[in-house]
Amino acid sequence: MMQLIAGQLINGIIVGSLYGIIALAVSLTSGITGVVNFALGAFMLVGAYLTWHLNETYSVAFPFAVILVMGVVALIGLVADVLLFRHTRNNLINGLIVSIGLVSVIVALVHMTWTSTPQNMQPFVTGVFTVGGVVVPKMKLLMGVVLILIVSMTYLGLTRTWMGRAAYAYAQNPEAAALMGVATGRLQVGVAAFGAALCGLAGSMYATLYSLTPDIGALYMLKGVEGALLAGIGSVIGALFGGMLIGVAEGLGSVFLPLAFNDAYGLLMLVLVLLFRPAGLFGGR
Amino acid sequence: MRKSLLNFLASAALSFGLAGPVVAQEAIKIGQIEAQTGPSSYLGFMATQGAKLAVHQINQAGGVEVGGKKYPIDLDSPDTQGSPQQGLIQLKKMLEQDHRKYILGPTLSNVFNGVREYTRGYDGKLLMFAPATAAHPELGKPGYGFLLRPVVFDTAPEGFGTYMVEMLRSKGAKKVAILMQNDAFGRFVVDIYKDSFAKAGIEIQTHWFEASTKDYSAVLARIAAWKPDYLFPGYTDAALYDIVQQATQLGLTKFWLVRGSLGPAIRNKASIDEYIAYMPKYFEEAEKTDPKVAKFIKDYKDFFKVKDFPYDLAPLLQMASYDHVFMLAEAMKRAGSINDVAAVKKELLSMTYDGLWVQKFDSVGGGIHSYEIAEVRRGGAIKTTLVKPGSK
Amino acid sequence: MRVLLLVLCGAVALVPALTANNVVLSVLTFTFILGILAVSFNLIYGITGQLTLFHAAAFGVGAYATHLSMAHWSISFWLGTAFALGCVAVVSLLLGIVCFRFRLKEFYFAVVTLAFAEMIRLGVMNWHSLTNGSLGINFSLKPSVWLPGAGALVIEGPVRWYYFSLACVVVVVLAYQLVVNSWIGNAFKAIRLNEDVAASLGLNAFRYKLLSFVLGSMGASFAGGLYSHYMGFVDPHLLDINQSLAILSMALIGGTGSVAAPVVGALVVTALPHLIDLNAEWRLLIYGLILIFTILLMPQGIVGSLRRLRKHA
Numbered sequence: 008m009m010q011l012i013a014g015q016l017i018n019g020i021i022v023g024s025l026y027g028i029i030a031l032a033v034s035l036t037s038g039i040t041g042v043v044n045f046a047l048g049a050f051m052l053v054g055a056y057l058t059w060h061l062n063e064t065y066s067v068a069f070p071f072a073v074i075l076v077m078g079v080v081a082l083i084g085l086v087a088d089v090l091l092f093r094h095t096r097n098n099l100i101n102g103l104i105v106s107i108g109l110v111s112v113i114v115a116l117v118h119m120t121w122t123s124t125p126q127n128m129q130p131f132v133t134g135v136f137t138v139g140g141v142v143v144p145k146m147k148l149l150m151g152v153v154l155i156l157i158v159s160m161t162y163l164g165l166t167r168t169w170m171g172r173a174a175y176a177y178a179q180n181p182e183a184a185a186l187m188g189v190a191t192g193r194l195q196v197g198v199a200a201f202g203a204a205l206c207g208l209a210g211s212m213y214a215t216l217y218s219l220t221p222d223i224g225a226l227y228m229l230k231g232v233e234g235a236l237l238a239g240i241g242s243v244i245g246a247l248f249g250g251m252l253i254g255v256a257e258g259l260g261s262v263f264l265p266l267a268f269n270d271a272y273g274l275l276m277l278v279l280v281l282l283f284r285p286a287g288l289f290g291g292r
Numbered sequence: 293m294r295k296s297l298l299n300f301l302a303s304a305a306l307s308f309g310l311a312g313p314v315v316a317q318e319a320i321k322i323g324q325i326e327a328q329t330g331p332s333s334y335l336g337f338m339a340t341q342g343a344k345l346a347v348h349q350i351n352q353a354g355g356v357e358v359g360g361k362k363y364p365i366d367l368d369s370p371d372t373q374g375s376p377q378q379g380l381i382q383l384k385k386m387l388e389q390d391h392r393k394y395i396l397g398p399t400l401s402n403v404f405n406g407v408r409e410y411t412r413g414y415d416g417k418l419l420m421f422a423p424a425t426a427a428h429p430e431l432g433k434p435g436y437g438f439l440l441r442p443v444v445f446d447t448a449p450e451g452f453g454t455y456m457v458e459m460l461r462s463k464g465a466k467k468v469a470i471l472m473q474n475d476a477f478g479r480f481v482v483d484i485y486k487d488s489f490a491k492a493g494i495e496i497q498t499h500w501f502e503a504s505t506k507d508y509s510a511v512l513a514r515i516a517a518w519k520p521d522y523l524f525p526g527y528t529d530a531a532l533y534d535i536v537q538q539a540t541q542l543g544l545t546k547f548w549l550v551r552g553s554l555g556p557a558i559r560n561k562a563s564i565d566e567y568i569a570y571m572p573k574y575f576e577e578a579e580k581t582d583p584k585v586a587k588f589i590k591d592y593k594d595f596f597k598v599k600d601f602p603y604d605l606a607p608l609l610q611m612a613s614y615d616h617v618f619m620l621a622e623a624m625k626r627a628g629s630i631n632d633v634a635a636v637k638k639e640l641l642s643m644t645y646d647g648l649w650v651q652k653f654d655s656v657g658g659g660i661h662s663y664e665i666a667e668v669r670r671g672g673a674i675k676t677t678l679v680k681p682g683s684k
Numbered sequence: 685m686r687v688l689l690l691v692l693c694g695a696v697a698l699v700p701a702l703t704a705n706n707v708v709l710s711v712l713t714f715t716f717i718l719g720i721l722a723v724s725f726n727l728i729y730g731i732t733g734q735l736t737l738f739h740a741a742a743f744g745v746g747a748y749a750t751h752l753s754m755a756h757w758s759i760s761f762w763l764g765t766a767f768a769l770g771c772v773a774v775v776s777l778l779l780g781i782v783c784f785r786f787r788l789k790e791f792y793f794a795v796v797t798l799a800f801a802e803m804i805r806l807g808v809m810n811w812h813s814l815t816n817g818s819l820g821i822n823f824s825l826k827p828s829v830w831l832p833g834a835g836a837l838v839i840e841g842p843v844r845w846y847y848f849s850l851a852c853v854v855v856v857v858l859a860y861q862l863v864v865n866s867w868i869g870n871a872f873k874a875i876r877l878n879e880d881v882a883a884s885l886g887l888n889a890f891r892y893k894l895l896s897f898v899l900g901s902m903g904a905s906f907a908g909g910l911y912s913h914y915m916g917f918v919d920p921h922l923l924d925i926n927q928s929l930a931i932l933s934m935a936l937i938g939g940t941g942s943v944a945a946p947v948v949g950a951l952v953v954t955a956l957p958h959l960i961d962l963n964a965e966w967r968l969l970i971y972g973l974i975l976i977f978t979i980l981l982m983p984q985g986i987v988g989s990l991r992r993l994r995k996h997a
Contacts, residue, residue, distance in 0.1 A: 371967070376917070404914075476820065
């Protein structure tokens with residue numbers, strides 16, 4: 008029993024870090040552009056398929072594929088922002104619906120390119136670590152480390168660089184930031200591209216661990232939103248923790264209760280937290 | 293695209309009493325309602341492809357020759373998107389507007405449930421080849437004389453389920469853990485196999501998951517603690533790839549499944565011990581040994597202009613697709629009519645068709661066909677056993 | 685405008701006399717039933733300004749409650765509907781109290797309603813003994829209406845269903861219109877425009893948001909009962925997130941500014957896949973493009989845009 012719990016705690020944290028990176032993308036883009044972009048899940052989908060395609064069809068080594076994919080998806084995010092989301096700044100409902108439309112478009116394109124046949128990539132690193140009866144696949148551990156690193160770097164970037172602090176300032180007070188000379192338009196587009204890149208990374212990590220079908224984006228988008236709300240929009244490290252908490256809630260819930268209700272465990276926790284801390288655990292603007 | 297819009301407007305106009313130009317030569321009208329997009333689209337995709345190819349080949353040869361005349365086939369194959377509402381409206385259009393008498397599909401049980409009540413009573417006016425598991429209980433019932441189910445029922449005496457459970461018993465398995473999608477089909481599968489396992493003296497433990505699940509770590513850890521002899525995972529490749537990979541990481545290395553391709557086994561060949569699966573047909577090998585299959589694969593690639601043949605999905609052609617279009621054509625020839633549904637049905641029920649599969653129907657319209665059981669061992673060696681109907 | 689509306693009503697009422705085409709009648713019947721669903725959603729979203737993603741759950745729970753009560757207690761469709769309305773009223777009341785008491789705004793409200801809808805869906809999927817889980821329930825019970833002179837009329841067949849569902853949507857729209865035209869409706873609109881200002885002027889925002897949410901969800905429940913009896917079965921897919929998103933599309937495409945406009949959206953969403961028989965993936969692509977362009981180019985929806993054109997003409 009202890010092994011089961013320990014195992015699910017670790018697994019929950021790792022799986023949750025994947026949720027967390029999407030939560031971070033949600034948090035950043037919604038904080039800066041005022042809109043929750045559901046298409047971030049679709050960007051993850053594209054990232055996953057592109058990584059698989061590069062690796063299987065063109066034999067690009069995984070690390071290079073990841074970097075390439077992040078660049079491509081960032082570009083897609085940029086284009087989407089300039090063409091579409093530029094017109095829905097701070098209009099939450101409109102932005103939400105446009106993003107839902109974009110999701111359909113992207114999923115349709117993925118469908119047309121690769122059909123709905125499930126695909127499966129060879130993991131970049133195979134094998135498992137076994138510590139005291141608890142099994143942790145090596146690739147999962149690697150993913151966890153990489154994602155935590157990326158989030159930490161993002162945090163440092165936001166707090167230590169000029170651009171990052173400008174972004175922070177903008178999120179706190181858009182007018183003041185504009186008065187201070189922050190190029191708000193470019194900032195928003197930049198954040199949109201960065202958020203997309205994060206999702207591209209999430210997609211690459213996903214692809215090396217799980218099977219691919221055109222509908223995976225929606226699931227992770229929801230988990231990402233849960234994580235972002237749990238933490239509170241605006242908190243960077245918080246988003247990662249939010250995702251991890253959702254992952255752990257699901258994992259531990261599934262140990263004691265049926266797996267069939269897996270999604271409900273995270274949702275229930277989110278609802279309870281929101282009722283008592285409506286701004287999220289680390290939020291508060 | 294535009295053709296359908298014009299068709300709709302034309303038929304709407306006609307139905308409002310406006311005259312229109314009288315159209316073409318008499319054709320055999322077949323409809324197909326399958327899900328081509330959506331989460332269960334892999335089930336409908338192959339069925340649609342196979343039917344299209346069959347119709348194309350028949351029409352290229354001039355059509356079906358019945359009573360001295362040749363009739364082309366007119367196939368309408370819209371996408372239900374897995375929605376019962378869509379399927380119902382599409383079927384109404386096919387039956388009442390286009391006067392189609394022969395329907396392929398649906399394979400999805402929820403779509404069948406959506407059209408079930410509407411079609412009841414269509415005996416003598418319709419033949420429906422519905423592979424949906426929800427169709428099975430209605431075979432032969434009053435009001436459902438039009439219903440045929442081309443897929444053999446798992447636990448029928450001729451069924452592969454019966455064969456496979458016996459296989460398991462003879463291997464000395466005592467405990468089987470079931471990890472199944474919590475959807476209509478998954479529930480159905482567990483229901484029918486529960487009894488078979490009980491009769492074979494095998495103890496089971498059932499765990500359900502939402503179809504969109506990707507990470508099975510928690511439930512697999514629980515299952516591993518129970519130390520089963522085999523894991524019985526279900527039933528789509530989308531889930532199987534993940535279940536097999538994650539299960540082997542936790543020391544569960546023996547798999548037994550009644551739906552799903554060999555892809556997950558081959559992908560994980562270094563870590564599995566045994567992977568026993570029901571395969572309507574193992575196409576990779578059949579291509580080398582059966583000229584009919586080889587020709588089909590070549591025709592498929594030429595017609596659809598693809599480089600790669602979808603080997604993993606091809607087994608799904610057995611359901612209500614390529615072979616059945618030819619069976620229908622043959623039945624019409626023998627009956628001497630394209631519109632006398634009762635006569636055509638009689639011929640279908642009395643023939644044995646040898647196409648990609650050996651197929652026939654029992655007296656209530658249930659399917660009986662040849663199939664293969666594949667066993668994959670560690671390292672990737674694949675052994676297939678062919679089982680022909682009536683040979684047990 | 686009134687004349688146009690009357691002509692339209694006349695045309696709609698005469699459709700079955702002009703065509704026996706079952707496809708057209710079916711598409712319109714679905715339009716009317718889903719129209720009730722979209723209109724009730726719009727009461728909460730378009731009129732009161734609260735984006736709820738709970739609507740599919742109300743739809744599904746209404747469907748199950750109507751059927752299960754009829755099957756277990758041998759009551760009529762109308763009693764079953766009343767029971768279902770009661771169930772959904774209670775559930776949405778509780779959910780509404782929870783959300784609005786804690787002052788959940790905008791996006792948070794949407795996500796929490798979605799969370800509850802998902803949890804209820806999982807509940808329905810797994811409570812096998814009551815709902816038969818994902819297998820769903822097939823049935824052939826039909827509603828019947830007592831008409832003076834004709835006695836009890838069972839609603840079966842395309843023509844009767846057409847008129848029945850038409851009557852239902854007209855009644856529902858009129859009922860909601862009455863509410864919106866009253867001081868209650870004014871309160872709803874005030875909340876949508878600026879909740880804080882409304883509250884500072886003495887409006888009990890909590891009470892009115894709750895009322896809007898409950899009334900809207902009850903409409904969804906009624907639509908659920910109708911839909912499931914028309915199709916002859918219930919299954920958990922009725923509670924899917926995608927159903928909620930489809931309802932949202934209907935409201936947007938039709939127009940969120942008026943009570944009846946979403947029916948037009950329901951027509952478009954229901955009929956379009958059958959008018960344009962495209963390759964499956966193209967249809968998904970076009971659906972996405974329609975959503976995007978509707979928001980960016982036609983935010984008032986079809987009805988709203990027509991109104992604006994008329995004003996400028």
